[in-house]
Amino acid sequence: MDKQTITIYDVAREANVSMATVSRVVNGNPNVKPTTRKKVLEVIDRLDYRPNAVARGLASKKTTTVGVIIPDVSNTYFSSLARGIDDVATMYKYNIILANSDGNDQKEISVLNTLLAKQVDGIIFMGHHITEALRGEFSRSKTPIVLAGSIDEDKQVGSVNIDYEEATKDAVRLLAKNGNQKIAFVSGSLRDPINGQKRLKGYKDALKEANLTYTEGLVFESTYSYKEGIKLAERIKNSGATAAVVTDDEVAVGILNTLTDSGVKVPEDFELVTSNNSLLTEIARPQVSSITQPLYDVGAVSMRLLTKLMNKEEMEERTVVLPYGLAEKNSTK
Amino acid sequence: MDKQTITIYDVAREANVSMATVSRVVNGNPNVKPTTRKKVLEVIDRLDYRPNAVARGLASKKTTTVGVIIPDVSNTYFSSLARGIDDVATMYKYNIILANSDGNDQKEISVLNTLLAKQVDGIIFMGHHITEALRGEFSRSKTPIVLAGSIDEDKQVGSVNIDYEEATKDAVRLLAKNGNQKIAFVSGSLRDPINGQKRLKGYKDALKEANLTYTEGLVFESTYSYKEGIKLAERIKNSGATAAVVTDDEVAVGILNTLTDSGVKVPEDFELVTSNNSLLTEIARPQVSSITQPLYDVGAVSMRLLTKLMNKEEMEERTVVLPYGLAEKNSTK
């Protein structure tokens, strides 16, 4: 009953050659006489033969598939990276298996293992905090791995990021220059080294530079959501801060809208700089000044780097740092 | 040099059983004596054996992988669907290969073919307009396919959607009820049957119902982007419309912000209803009334439907229509 699938063997028979020759034709191997190639191609076309990628994968030990571990595709930050990843993957004839982890330590490990079981040729990992266990899995596996928009001290794997520390510093500098004495730092989990180490350090350093004192009371940790921003607004206002650097656009806009709705004038009474320069910053009124990150490129470059690792190409540096910018809009003076 | 991979054969040898028995243990086949099972599991654990999914796929003709064709992951509408798809996929032990098509006819076909070559067990397709060529590929392949948030007359494949026609009708009814005589219809490409057939029909029907006349001058076709909304605002205003149903939130907010910035009072002078109820509708000021669609669920249900098709379960209906709602916020009176 099954519309039986036609195999390389069928093609070989019809074309009066061996499977080996068909395989060579399919793989563009040059050691085939032009006339033979033509004959085989005709049969392939006539039978509408399509090589079974699974069988190929088994025989060649290459699946032309890479695994992508992502906290949440429906989050624009990550989906922008994902888009960059897929575009470059496609360019190099790879497909991506996309797996959401919710940034959950357990899921990250289990998903990593299923990806390895599926024999992906490489892995791109996006996450917040890399646990010791995960790091262990990373080094155990001989499959190349690249971190995209995620950092880890252990430089065993490749990674692509921007200089979060300097970027945050620039943002705080701007706020300090504008005369703010109390600048809040509103970030996601400080467990994420991007926040807890890089950005926080940038914040502290910039304060010091401006002769401002660091107080824990001005540091706010939150989850990434608009609602969280709304909740936070009151507390930030009460802290006496007159400005804030925020690491997430949703949170930033939540704060902005809440303050504005309660009569606070932005930027006159309160200044705000956020970090991802997403569409939200354009839509909000006033528009929100923001650090700009080349998200798509971070993804694209990660995948490019991964292709090099998969090809075992020699390379200078596997830790890439992309340039960032600062877009001054209307939430800063 | 290669940390050589350990195979089912190694486990068999170490455990003094045949590969077949190991295979049964791994697959939870009950026909294994408990003591044997235990012995094998110990060896598996000791050797840290992990079944090669590619070999399994070849032997069993099942890859526990489904292909997902998506116009653009970085678009929140689709990434919401994608998230629902992946969650249910994970629940049923499937992984997804995600491939962006940009809604491009050519890419859709080529991507479909590589997914089939990779022997995915099923496919979820999201797209705007299904060409004859694509439909041909669909029916040629015996791999189950489900359309998510996409429609096609040809009911050969499964699909999950909301009733776009009724939803649009409801939105227009609301605007008509509020006294608007000239209601604009701002949609994406009319080539997409969701717009060109369903929604447009709902729009026309509602107009008729309210004794309003349909004019082409009030129909605006645009691409889905904030910028496009900005451009459109002026034209819409000049059309004499005092209200609009918009099919995309970015476009809607673009229109809203532009009108507001130019002094038009919303909802007093102009009313607006959009269609996806994304975060943008909350962030914009005033907040935008919107049709509500269970995007995550559309994805989730699509995947659930696909699992049934992959299992060859008998079922009544493979065309699922999920409920929608209408959230009245501040862009309508």
Next chain:
DNA sequence: AAAATAAATTAAAACGGTTGCAAAATTTCC
């Protein structure tokens, strides 16, 4: 306790390709 039945296990054939090596065919060179 032998015969019949059921349960557990094994051997070996797929699954559909790739690839190293040897053989065959072709071309080159004197």
Next chain:
DNA sequence: GGAAATTTTGCAACCGTTTTAATTTATTTT
């Protein structure tokens, strides 16, 4: 025209599982 060199081709092992049919072992039945 024939040996040597080169290009094409085919053979067959291999990739790591699943799965069927056959065999062995254990359990019931009488």
